[in-house]
Amino acid sequence: xxxxxxxxxxxxxxxxxxxxxxxxxxxIINPYDELSLTRALEITEAQGGSVTAxxxxxxxxxxxxxxxxxxxxxxxxxINAEPKDAYFVAEQIAAYAQGQGFDLxxxxxxxxxxxxxxxxxxxxxxxxxxxxxxxxxxxVNNGVVExxxxxxxxxxTVKAALPCAASAQKDLxxxxxxxxxxxxxxxxxxLQVVEPSANNAGSTYAxxxxxxxKGAVKLIDPNNAGELMSILHNEAKVI
Amino acid sequence: MSxxxxxxxxxxxxxxxxxxxxxxxxxxxxxxxxxxxAVCASDVLPDEAELASLGQYGxxxxxxxxxxxxxxxxxxxxxxQVATAENAQVVIISNNYTGKSVSPVVAVKxxxxxxxxxxxxxxxxxxxxxxxxxxxxxxxxxxDMTSAVKVLAITPNSFSIxxxxxxxxVSSFAYAAGGNAYKVERxxxxxxxxKIPLTEAELVVSGGRGMKGPENWGMIxxxxxxxGAATACSKPVSDMDWRPHEEHVGQTGITIxxxxxxxxxxxxxxxxxxxxxxxxxxxxxNKDPEAPFFKVADYGIVGDAFEVLPKLxxxxxxxxxxx
Ligand SMILES: Cc1cc2nc3c(=O)[nH]c(=O)nc-3n(C[C@H](O)[C@H](O)[C@H](O)COP(=O)(O)OP(=O)(O)OC[C@H]3O[C@@H](n4cnc5c(N)ncnc54)[C@H](O)[C@@H]3O)c2cc1C
Ligand SMILES: Nc1ncnc2c1ncn2[C@@H]1O[C@H](COP(=O)(O)O)[C@@H](O)[C@H]1O
Numbered sequence: 001x002x003x004x005x006x007x008x009x010x011x012x013x014x015x016x017x018x019x020x021x022x023x024x025x026x027x028i029i030n031p032y033d034e035l036s037l038t039r040a041l042e043i044t045e046a047q048g049g050s051v052t053a054x055x056x057x058x059x060x061x062x063x064x065x066x067x068x069x070x071x072x073x074x075x076x077x078x079i080n081a082e083p084k085d086a087y088f089v090a091e092q093i094a095a096y097a098q099g100q101g102f103d104l105x106x107x108x109x110x111x112x113x114x115x116x117x118x119x120x121x122x123x124x125x126x127x128x129x130x131x132x133x134x135x136x137x138x139x140v141n142n143g144v145v146e147x148x149x150x151x152x153x154x155x156x157t158v159k160a161a162l163p164c165a166a167s168a169q170k171d172l173x174x175x176x177x178x179x180x181x182x183x184x185x186x187x188x189x190x191l192q193v194v195e196p197s198a199n200n201a202g203s204t205y206a207x208x209x210x211x212x213x214k215g216a217v218k219l220i221d222p223n224n225a226g227e228l229m230s231i232l233h234n235e236a237k238v239i
Numbered sequence: 240m241s242x243x244x245x246x247x248x249x250x251x252x253x254x255x256x257x258x259x260x261x262x263x264x265x266x267x268x269x270x271x272x273x274x275x276x277a278v279c280a281s282d283v284l285p286d287e288a289e290l291a292s293l294g295q296y297g298x299x300x301x302x303x304x305x306x307x308x309x310x311x312x313x314x315x316x317x318x319x320q321v322a323t324a325e326n327a328q329v330v331i332i333s334n335n336y337t338g339k340s341v342s343p344v345v346a347v348k349x350x351x352x353x354x355x356x357x358x359x360x361x362x363x364x365x366x367x368x369x370x371x372x373x374x375x376x377x378x379x380x381x382x383d384m385t386s387a388v389k390v391l392a393i394t395p396n397s398f399s400i401x402x403x404x405x406x407x408x409v410s411s412f413a414y415a416a417g418g419n420a421y422k423v424e425r426x427x428x429x430x431x432x433x434k435i436p437l438t439e440a441e442l443v444v445s446g447g448r449g450m451k452g453p454e455n456w457g458m459i460x461x462x463x464x465x466x467g468a469a470t471a472c473s474k475p476v477s478d479m480d481w482r483p484h485e486e487h488v489g490q491t492g493i494t495i496x497x498x499x500x501x502x503x504x505x506x507x508x509x510x511x512x513x514x515x516x517x518x519x520x521x522x523x524x525n526k527d528p529e530a531p532f533f534k535v536a537d538y539g540i541v542g543d544a545f546e547v548l549p550k551l552x553x554x555x556x557x558x559x560x561x562x
Contacts, residue, residue, distance in 0.1 A: 007510045011377040121343025130423045133340040154430030160423045202352025202386030222542025226554030238499040
C-alpha cells in the first residue's frame with residue numbers, strides 16, 4: 001500500500017520547485033489500496049488465511065500503516081526506504097514476498113500522487129506470477145482466481161491460478177472504516193520494520209511545475225446558448 | 240540503435256493512439272540517430288497492407304509477432320524480445336489500459352526504468368529527461384532516466400499524428416513464448432461497440448449530479464452523438480449507478496485530456512478537476528454562478544441544464560447540417 005496526500009490537497013512545491021511541499025498536507029492510505037486491503041480481508045475471512053500490509057517508506061507513514069491494521073490486516077511490514085521509483089518499490093516488495101510465501105498480492109491500480117500504475121505489474125513480473133490489472137471484481141475458489149478487469153472500451157473476464165497478483169480499480173468493494181475495536185487491536189498488532197535490499201533507482205524526479213493558470217472564463221448568455229457551438233467551431237476550433 | 244514502438248492492434252486494425260506513438264517514436268529516433276521500429280504483437284494480426292501503413296506515420300520498419308492469445312503480458316514479453324534483438328534504447332507504449340499492463344513487463348525484462356503518463360518529447364541534449372503528469376493532472380514532473388534502456392508510456396491524445404511517409408517493410412519475428420506469468424486466460428470479453436472509449440476521445444460531454452437522474456442522460460448522449468464525443472460523469476453519478484463506472488473521471492477515476500470537455504451540472508470539486516483539468520478547452524454549464532468549475536473553464540454558461548442542453552443540441556444539429 002502507498003501513502004498519499006489527501007485528495008483535497010492543493011499541490012505546491014518548494015526548494016526551487018524540486019520538492020513537493022508537505023507542509024499542512026494530510027496523508028491517507030491510497031484510495032485504491034483501501035479497496036485492495038478490504039477485498040483481501042473479505043477473501044481471507046471466507047477462505048481462511050491472513051493479510052499482511054506492506055509499505056515501502058519512511059517512519060512518517062506509520063500512522064497510515066496502523067490504520068491498515070485497524071481496518072483488519074493481521075500484520076504489517078514497513079520496508080524502511082524512501083520510495084524512489086516504481087522499479088525500486090517493486091524490487092523491495094518482491095524480495096520480501098519471496099522470502100515469506102504468499103498466495104495473492106493485491107495492489108491499487110495506481111497511487112494518486114505519482115500516478116505510475118506500475119508497481120503491481122513490475123512486482124508480478126519480478127516474481128514470475130500472473131498479473132491481472134484494474135480489476136473491479138475478484139474471487140478465489142480452489143486455487144483459481146477469477147476476475148473482471150477494465151480494458152479499453154469495455155471489460156474482460158479472466159482466470160489465473162494462484163499465486164497471482166492483481167490491482168484494484170474502483171467498485172472492487174466498499175472500503176471498510178476502522179472501528180473502535182479495530183483501532184485498539186491495531187496498537188498491539190505486529191508492525192515489522194525491515195531494511196531495504198540494496199539497489200539503485202533508474203529514474204529521479206528532477207523538478208516540478210504547476211500547469212499554467214487559466215485566463216478568465218468567457219460567459220455566454222444562457223438565452224443564446226446555441227452560440228457556444230459556433231464559438232467552439234470558429235474561435236476555439238475544437239469541433 | 241533503435242526505438243521500439245508498441246503498435247497495439249484490435250481486431251486487425253490500429254487505433255489512433257498507435258499513430259501518436261509511432262510519430263513520437265520517429266521523432267525521438269531521429270533525435271537519437273536511431274531507427275524507429277513499430278512492433279505489432281497480437282493474436283489477430285492486421286493484414287500486410289495495414290502493417291506496412293505504419294510507415295506513413297513514421298515507422299522505418301514494422302515487425303509483427305503472432306501470439307496464441309490476447310495477453311498483455313505476452314505482448315510485453317514479445318516486445319522485449321524484439322527490443323533485445325534490435326538493440327533498442329527506448330520502448331514507446333501508449334499509456335492506455337493495454338499499455339499499462341504491457342509496460343511493466345517490458346521494464347522488468349529489459350531492466351529498464353519506466354516513465355508513465357509522459358506528456359513531452361524526451362530531452363536528450365543532456366542525459367534523458369521527460370515530463371510526466373503527476374498528482375492526477377494537478378502538476379507536471381520532469382524525470383531524469385538513467386537506466387540503459389528506457390520505457391516511455393505516453394499519454395494518449397498528447398502528441399500529434401504525422402502522416403505522409405511511405406509504406407514500411409514488414410517482417411515477422413518468431414516469438415519464444417514465456418512462462419507461467421502469462422497464463423491469464425480470457426473467459427469472456429464485453430466490449431462496447433460503436434462507442435468511443437473515453438481515454439481515446441477528443442471530445443467529451445460529461446454530466447454531474449445536477450442532471451438529477453439517469454433518465455435525463457438522453458440529452459447528454461444526444462449532444463455527444465452529434466459532436467462525435469464520448470460521455471463521462473462525476474463520481475457521485477457513477478456511485479449512484481446512474482452511469483457505468485468506466486465513465487467516472489477524476490482523481491479516483493480516469494484522467495483524460497481531450498480537446499474539449501463540456502461539464503454539465505458538475506460543481507468542479509478539486510478531485511473531479513484533477514482528472515480533467517488538462518483538457519485543452521473546458522466548457523462549464525451550471526446554474527450556480529459561484530460553481531468552482533467556472534474558475535478553470537474557458538467558456539461558461541450560467542443556466543439551467545434542462546434549458547441550455549436543448550439549445551445546444553439544436554445548434555449542434557444546425558452546425559452539422561451546415562458542414
Ligand atoms: C477521496 C475522494 C475522491 C474523490 N474522487 C472523485 C473523482 O475522481 N471524481 C469526481 O467527480 N469526484 C470525486 N470525489 C467527489 C468530489 O469531492 C465531489 O463530491 C463530486 O465531484 C461532486 O460531483 P457533482 O459535481 O456531480 O455533484 P455536486 O457537487 O452535487 O454538484 C452538482 C452541481 O450541479 C449544479 N446544478 C444543479 N442543478 C442544475 C441544473 N438544473 N442545471 C445546471 N446545473 C445544476 C449545482 O449548482 C452543482 O454545482 C472524490 C471525493 C473524495 C473524498
Ligand atoms: N511505497 C509503496 N509501498 C508499498 N506499495 C506501494 C508503494 N507505492 C505503490 N505501491 C502499490 O502499487 C500500487 C501502484 O502504485 P504506482 O505504481 O505508484 O501508481 C499502489 O496502489 C500500491 O498498492
